[in-house]
Amino acid sequence: MNSISLGQYYPAESPIHRLDVRIKVVVAILFVVCTFLCKNVLSFALLLSLALLSIILSRLPIGLVARGVRPILIIIAITSLINIFFSTGAPENIVVDWWIFTIYREGIYNALLMIVRFVCLIVGTSVFLTYTTTPIELTDAIEDLLWPLKKLGVPVHDFAMMMTIALRFIPLLVDETDKIMTAQKARGADFSSGSLAQRAKALVPVLIPLFVSAFRRAEELAVAMECRCYHGGEGRTRMNVRHVHAKDFVALFGVILFGVGIVVLNTLNIGYSIS
Amino acid sequence: MARITLSGVSYSYGKKTPYEIKALDGVNIEIADGKITGIIGHTGSGKSTLVGAIGGLIEPDEGQVLIDGADVWKNRKKIREHRFRVGLVMQYPEYQLFEETIRRDIAFGPRNMGLSDEEIEERVVEAARFVELPEALLEKSPFELSGGEKRRAAIAGVIAMRPDVLVLDEPAAGLDPRGRAAIFRNIAEYRRATGKTVIIVSHSMEDVATYCDELVVMSGAKVIMHDTPNKVFSNPEFLVKNGLDLPQIARLNMYLREKGIDLGEGIYTVEGAFNKIMELSSKK
Numbered sequence: 001m002n003s004i005s006l007g008q009y010y011p012a013e014s015p016i017h018r019l020d021v022r023i024k025v026v027v028a029i030l031f032v033v034c035t036f037l038c039k040n041v042l043s044f045a046l047l048l049s050l051a052l053l054s055i056i057l058s059r060l061p062i063g064l065v066a067r068g069v070r071p072i073l074i075i076i077a078i079t080s081l082i083n084i085f086f087s088t089g090a091p092e093n094i095v096v097d098w099w100i101f102t103i104y105r106e107g108i109y110n111a112l113l114m115i116v117r118f119v120c121l122i123v124g125t126s127v128f129l130t131y132t133t134t135p136i137e138l139t140d141a142i143e144d145l146l147w148p149l150k151k152l153g154v155p156v157h158d159f160a161m162m163m164t165i166a167l168r169f170i171p172l173l174v175d176e177t178d179k180i181m182t183a184q185k186a187r188g189a190d191f192s193s194g195s196l197a198q199r200a201k202a203l204v205p206v207l208i209p210l211f212v213s214a215f216r217r218a219e220e221l222a223v224a225m226e227c228r229c230y231h232g233g234e235g236r237t238r239m240n241v242r243h244v245h246a247k248d249f250v251a252l253f254g255v256i257l258f259g260v261g262i263v264v265l266n267t268l269n270i271g272y273s274i275s
Numbered sequence: 276m277a278r279i280t281l282s283g284v285s286y287s288y289g290k291k292t293p294y295e296i297k298a299l300d301g302v303n304i305e306i307a308d309g310k311i312t313g314i315i316g317h318t319g320s321g322k323s324t325l326v327g328a329i330g331g332l333i334e335p336d337e338g339q340v341l342i343d344g345a346d347v348w349k350n351r352k353k354i355r356e357h358r359f360r361v362g363l364v365m366q367y368p369e370y371q372l373f374e375e376t377i378r379r380d381i382a383f384g385p386r387n388m389g390l391s392d393e394e395i396e397e398r399v400v401e402a403a404r405f406v407e408l409p410e411a412l413l414e415k416s417p418f419e420l421s422g423g424e425k426r427r428a429a430i431a432g433v434i435a436m437r438p439d440v441l442v443l444d445e446p447a448a449g450l451d452p453r454g455r456a457a458i459f460r461n462i463a464e465y466r467r468a469t470g471k472t473v474i475i476v477s478h479s480m481e482d483v484a485t486y487c488d489e490l491v492v493m494s495g496a497k498v499i500m501h502d503t504p505n506k507v508f509s510n511p512e513f514l515v516k517n518g519l520d521l522p523q524i525a526r527l528n529m530y531l532r533e534k535g536i537d538l539g540e541g542i543y544t545v546e547g548a549f550n551k552i553m554e555l556s557s558k559k
């Protein structure tokens with residue numbers, strides 16, 4: 001495990017991987033807004049094609065993106081059921097009328113469009129953020145995007161630095177835990193059997209060395225940062241200054257254009273539209 | 276006595292992720308019983324993974340690890356017994372110390388074996404003697420010791436289990452030359468006194484040349500050579516091609532040969548070269 005495998009970053013060479021991270025954050029936010037703007041079948045179709053296009057552009061395996069939807073399958077199922085059973089519509093559109101259940105065609109349409117909305121929501125955020133951006137790039141980008149707060153005296157830089165260090169340390173600590181557990185197993189430690197109390201006790205030989213090493217690392221890092229005259233955000237410049245390139249503007253305008261397209265399609269009175 | 280055999284052992288890290296790495300690829304070896312076997316290879320060649328598999332800490336994806344002909348993973352509940360028989364000292368073992376005193380830390384392994392207090396005490400004292408830890412240090416906290424002393428304490432913690440096979444992953448890494456020499460001397464003495472099998476991973480060609488009876492050379496997750504140091508070091512091109520150095524004495528030997536002074540084959544330790552040179556010069 002290394003720093004990159006934290007989160008779900010998927011390394012690949014693609015136009016989306018290369019986008020400026022700040023732009024990617026904005027694009028992801030706009031994309032989410034777009035999913036909520038959609039009202040009728042046409043605009044949903046446009047949304048779906050934008051989602052597909054971004055998957056293709058990102059060169060992510062489709063299976064990976066599909067797996068991202070899995071955690072919210074339950075939510076999707078529940079909302080669909082609620083939509084199907086509790087939407088009411090025109091009396092001539094009743095599909096099933098049995099016992100206490102009355103299902104309208106509108107309910108089914110609503111459920112389907114809801115599913116599309118959820119899936120696009122997940123696809124949009126995962127393609128633009130989780131799978132194509134490392135957590136560290138993300139904190140950097142967020143620091144940049146939050147610059148207005150700096151003017152208000154919020155220590156944005158320090159929060160971002162803490163965040164970065166925490167993210168950097170998680171894989172290290174996971175690695176370390178793994179090593180220490182293996183070392184204690186070699187001396188016969190048993191983590192997987194016995195009562196709950198016994199198992200908790202078996203963790204002592206892991207936790208003590210882990211804490212010791214975490215404190216040691218933190219101290220070393222602090223000293224190393226001080227030795228290099230780190231003094232917080234004031235007047236600090238970046239090693240990799242990010243420049244927004246033409247392609248970033250293309251992406252930004254592309255997604256804005258899609259948003260406009262969705263609004264326009266919403267006004268057309270063609271096909272079914274969510275009330 | 277214990278005979279360790281690996282047959283067709285493969286292992287990958289990060290399975291089913293984009294970061295999958297094959298660290299062992301169809302490894303077949305038999306470790307010589309009662310001898311010191313050295314494992315050498317460039318960084319990332321899979322040495323630590325190999326000893327992890329031997330020690331029963333890594334379950335192979337394919338193939339088998341056998342001890343006296345029995346598959347160690349056949350009965351998963353019994354894997355702990357295998358770990359007691361094959362004592363593995365990991366790389367930088369000093370980070371695993373956790374008890375209040377060194378004595379209690381060395382006793383951790385034997386206590387997990389469920390031994391009596393007297394037996395444990397006897398083993399702790401014996402193990403501390405093997406690694407030359409003074410009695411006085413046993414009552415100290417691990418955090419009061421120097422790096423080298425901690426390393427010894429950690430090695431003693433495994434020796435105290437009286438394993439049939441002692442496996443050490445770079446036991447001398449990061450120590451000064453005197454510390455290195457002392458550790459290797461202790462290991463050689465341990466082997467002599469107990470007659471047990473020892474496996475050592477090392478980056479130092481000098482050390483393996485001096486102390487090992489057999490060498491396993493790894494490269495790119497495979498075992499590419501398994502022979503006596505004599506044979507291994509007689510093929511310098513092969514070693515260099517696989518990212519390894521020659522012992523300095525072997526290089527000196529090659530240089531002298533070019534200059535017309537032949538010390539003969541199989542000279543790769545300081546002692547060997549010294550004796551040979553004295554012999555040659557007294558003839559003249």
Ligand SMILES: Nc1ncnc2c1ncn2[C@@H]1O[C@H](COP(=O)(O)OP(=O)(O)OP(=O)(O)O)[C@@H](O)[C@H]1O
Nearest residue numbers: 001288289296298317318319320321322323324325
């Ligand atoms: N926990 C792990 N997760 C993922 N990959 C790993 C892990 N441990 C080792 N590897 C990889 O497996 C390969 C073999 O590693 P191994 O530690 O066995 O090499 P080594 O020969 O012991 O190297 P060194 O001399 O640096 O100790 C390397 O490419 C390494 O990057």
Ligand SMILES: [Mg+2]
Nearest residue numbers: 322323366444
């Ligand atoms: Mg190693």
